[in-house]
Amino acid sequence: MNMQQAAERSDALLDSTFNAINPSVQWAHDDTTSGSCDLTRRRAVMTDISEARRGSFLGTVERFWRESGYEIVSVNASQKYPAIFARTPDGFGINVEIADQGQAHFEVNTPCVEKSEVAAPSTPPNGPxxxxxxxxxxxxxSDFWSVATPVPSAVPGGG
Incomplete structure (x- = not known):
C-alpha cells in the first residue's frame, strides 16, 4: 500500500464514521500531514456539540467503531475535553476529540506505507x-446535538 492508497482508506474510515452519526453533523476537511512513511487525515465538525450531548455523540461513534471491529485503545473521560482512540484491524489509528466550544475533531493515522504523492480528499465536505x-x-x-439538555433515556417498558 502506498500513501495515496492509505489516504483513500483513511477517507473511507472517516466517511463511514460520519455516516453512522445520526442526526448527521456538518464537517469540513482539516489538514493532511505526512511523515517519512505515514500520513494523517483530519476532519473538523462544524456542528456545535453541547456539553450535555457530548457523551451521546461519543457513544454513537464508539458503538460504530466497536461494531466495525475496531479496538478501543484509550478513552479520555474528561468532562471538558473527552476523546476516544481506536485502531482498525488493518492498523489504522482513528480518534475523535472534543475541543474548545464543543468542536469535535477526527483524525486517522496510517501505518507505515510506501512513500508516494497524496491527493486532496475526494469526498466533498457537507458544508463550507x-x-x-x-x-x-x-x-x-443542531436541534439535536447543540441543545443544553441530555438525550432523554428510554422509559423502561415504554415500547
Missing part, C-alpha cells in the same frame, strides 16, 4: 470547504 483559511469554531446549530 474552508480552503486556505483557518477553520472557525463550530458555527452550525
Amino acid at each position: 470547504a474552508y480552503e486556505n483559511v483557518e477553520i472557525p469554531r463550530p458555527n452550525v446549530r
Whole structure:
C-alpha cells in the first residue's frame, strides 16, 4: 500500500464514521500531514456539540467503531475535553476529540506505507470547504446535538 492508497482508506474510515452519526453533523476537511512513511487525515465538525450531548455523540461513534471491529485503545473521560482512540484491524489509528466550544475533531493515522504523492480528499465536505483559511469554531446549530439538555433515556417498558 502506498500513501495515496492509505489516504483513500483513511477517507473511507472517516466517511463511514460520519455516516453512522445520526442526526448527521456538518464537517469540513482539516489538514493532511505526512511523515517519512505515514500520513494523517483530519476532519473538523462544524456542528456545535453541547456539553450535555457530548457523551451521546461519543457513544454513537464508539458503538460504530466497536461494531466495525475496531479496538478501543484509550478513552479520555474528561468532562471538558473527552476523546476516544481506536485502531482498525488493518492498523489504522482513528480518534475523535472534543475541543474548545464543543468542536469535535477526527483524525486517522496510517501505518507505515510506501512513500508516494497524496491527493486532496475526494469526498466533498457537507458544508463550507474552508480552503486556505483557518477553520472557525463550530458555527452550525443542531436541534439535536447543540441543545443544553441530555438525550432523554428510554422509559423502561415504554415500547
